[in-house]
Amino acid sequence: MEGWKRTHHLGELRIEDNEKTVTLMGWVHRRRDHGGLVFLDLRDREGITQVVFYPDLSNEAHELAHQVRSEFVVALKGIVTPRPEETANKDLATGEIEVRATDLKILSRAKTTPFQIADESEVGEDLRLRYRYLDLRRPELQDNLRVRHAATSSIRRFLDGEGFWDIETPVLTRSTPEGARDFLVPSRLSSGEFYALPQSPQLFKQLLMVSGIDRYYQIVKCFRDEDLRADRQPEFTQVDLEMSFVEQDDIIEIMERMVSTLFAEVKGSSLVTPFPRITYADAMARYGCDAPDTRFGLELADVTEGMAGSDFKVFAKVASSGGAVKGINAKTAGEKLSRKEIDDLAGFVAPFGAKGLAWIRIQPDGEWQSPIAKFLGDEARKAIVEALAPAPGDILFFVADTLSVTNFALSKLRVHLAKRLGLVDDSVWSFCWVTDFPLVEWDEEEKRYFALHHPFTSPRAEDLNLLKEDPSRVLATAYDLVLNGTEVGGGSIRIHDSEVQQKVFEMLGIEEEEAMEKFGFLLEGLSFGAPPHGGIAFGLDRLCMFLTGTSAIRDVIAFPKTQRGTCLMTDAPSKVDEKQLRELGIRLRQSAKQGGN
RNA sequence: GGGGGCGUAGUUCAGUUGGUUAGAACGCCGGCCUGUCACGUCGGAGGUCGCGAGUUCAAGUCUCGUCGCUCCCGCCA
Numbered sequence: 001m002e003g004w005k006r007t008h009h010l011g012e013l014r015i016e017d018n019e020k021t022v023t024l025m026g027w028v029h030r031r032r033d034h035g036g037l038v039f040l041d042l043r044d045r046e047g048i049t050q051v052v053f054y055p056d057l058s059n060e061a062h063e064l065a066h067q068v069r070s071e072f073v074v075a076l077k078g079i080v081t082p083r084p085e086e087t088a089n090k091d092l093a094t095g096e097i098e099v100r101a102t103d104l105k106i107l108s109r110a111k112t113t114p115f116q117i118a119d120e121s122e123v124g125e126d127l128r129l130r131y132r133y134l135d136l137r138r139p140e141l142q143d144n145l146r147v148r149h150a151a152t153s154s155i156r157r158f159l160d161g162e163g164f165w166d167i168e169t170p171v172l173t174r175s176t177p178e179g180a181r182d183f184l185v186p187s188r189l190s191s192g193e194f195y196a197l198p199q200s201p202q203l204f205k206q207l208l209m210v211s212g213i214d215r216y217y218q219i220v221k222c223f224r225d226e227d228l229r230a231d232r233q234p235e236f237t238q239v240d241l242e243m244s245f246v247e248q249d250d251i252i253e254i255m256e257r258m259v260s261t262l263f264a265e266v267k268g269s270s271l272v273t274p275f276p277r278i279t280y281a282d283a284m285a286r287y288g289c290d291a292p293d294t295r296f297g298l299e300l301a302d303v304t305e306g307m308a309g310s311d312f313k314v315f316a317k318v319a320s321s322g323g324a325v326k327g328i329n330a331k332t333a334g335e336k337l338s339r340k341e342i343d344d345l346a347g348f349v350a351p352f353g354a355k356g357l358a359w360i361r362i363q364p365d366g367e368w369q370s371p372i373a374k375f376l377g378d379e380a381r382k383a384i385v386e387a388l389a390p391a392p393g394d395i396l397f398f399v400a401d402t403l404s405v406t407n408f409a410l411s412k413l414r415v416h417l418a419k420r421l422g423l424v425d426d427s428v429w430s431f432c433w434v435t436d437f438p439l440v441e442w443d444e445e446e447k448r449y450f451a452l453h454h455p456f457t458s459p460r461a462e463d464l465n466l467l468k469e470d471p472s473r474v475l476a477t478a479y480d481l482v483l484n485g486t487e488v489g490g491g492s493i494r495i496h497d498s499e500v501q502q503k504v505f506e507m508l509g510i511e512e513e514e515a516m517e518k519f520g521f522l523l524e525g526l527s528f529g530a531p532p533h534g535g536i537a538f539g540l541d542r543l544c545m546f547l548t549g550t551s552a553i554r555d556v557i558a559f560p561k562t563q564r565g566t567c568l569m570t571d572a573p574s575k576v577d578e579k580q581l582r583e584l585g586i587r588l589r590q591s592a593k594q595g596g597n
Numbered sequence: 598g599g600g601g602g603c604g605u606a607g608u609u610c611a612g613u614u615g616g617u618u619a620g621a622a623c624g625c626c627g628g629c630c631u632g633u634c635a636c637g638u639c640g641g642a643g644g645u646c647g648c649g650a651g652u653u654c655a656a657g658u659c660u661c662g663u664c665g666c667u668c669c670c671g672c673c674a
Contacts, residue, residue: 030634037631050634070624087632095634112625115608119623119635123608126666180673199674226673227598290674351600351670453674480674490674539674552667563667 011047071110169204180224191585197223205242209533217241242535288411293485296423306383312375318400354409491536498526
């Protein structure tokens, strides 16, 4: 750059800078070449500034400006000038001025880009991922990264102020049973053995509490080798923290302040605290899921009891055999949904296991229009009226199945209907805490209990005696933070007593020997004087999705993976040299050699 | 592992019932143009219709397989 120093960013100059001599650098956003007069819109991450080249101001610069093309990187010197009457551009922050160029340098030429940067049109995702660095030049993604930076920096500032220490934990650690599939890393020095990438720093942060660190946090990558979704990547980022000498309410209180500060600083929104709390049992009963969208009603109501004696055999059979019949009242949907749409909703719930979807449309005269109306006796009608309070214009929907299928199908239908009926206010942040989760869940296939949260979650003190006799009734001191129907964080008070920890392992069917081999270091740590402690982890990517208003997690990650877990830019994962494998003591199976591309 | 959507010029798309030389816009290249800001204007280049088979006199179009991107179920907190 031959000693040239940039004096201003490209979103910076205003009318007050009139007559200043400036040096600007950036990418050519657009060029408008009038022959005798050339305009360049110069772009950097801060904005766009218009530059004009006059032949009589500098013939040399004007000549060179003809050669410039989109996405060239240029440097120029010039004089800030107010734009002539009527030519100001209200769409640009710098639109009242322009820079009259006296000197131009082309710092870097650019080939024609595979897609236009200075153009908002949608481009195929595969092409954008292949040339991710070009996609990141576009304002939309660049703004997302800006928001993500603002978020992490707000969170760090807040936690620092509350006395949390940022401490790094290992990325190469050991594989643990339970939870998601691990990413494995072969060890060269211990041939035949493997590290695992952490699914979260859970055990390390607990041991940091044992060390007396008192308050720890980390914004940290976590890895889970499971299939991807619109909101799931194999490597993702958690805001992970842990505190000593606290109870559930202490953690909830401080996290409400952290989240409020975050939304205030990044979005300028002021959240109302404390956030509402709902127990897991209530959430399942009223919303059918443990992460309810509380921006709208459409709550589920249970009508199982009134259906046992019904003439509608599907309901009666389910009701009398331990299943559940639940319904939703879609208030005033009668005018909005056509008969075909109503029938199509059965197809909507089918993938969630529901074998059918019954409905009743309440006519203006109060008549029940429904394929099942004639099977509903007085008792069934009474149960429905009491549970759902139908009024003319409403449509009632029912699913009858096992409790879990009924809840799952209706929870999905609830959200679907709310969107269709325009009940979802996208400008609202509706947070709630879900508490009192069951400690464990019975797995029918493996015939054993699994920890709902993770195996280090403390049972509620009053439930300790239930551990042996009826584990399924034990509630955990675990809590999730839910925002608009998405879980954005979750944590628990941990077991700080190695004996209780051992009992929980036992109940989970983890043999003592196995527990010692895989978690011995934790049990041992807890035995040397562990403070009561607990913590929480937030999904930073998901939080950023809300802060940016995007629906794809890829949009808040600089270099994301495709749904198949590949990176189209680097072409990872890739084959490796035979020599590398030999050093690791690895030989590929025939099927693995043929796989890949 | 299963189901859905998409794949045609550099990009975004159109392409009739299977019919002759596959189009548009933007971009790109060249000419003209001193107040543009999606500059204008005149001209030009640019196609393995994702890939491979099959049906047919004839396939962008129909069938089967396969690859890629994406959404969902399973999986995953």
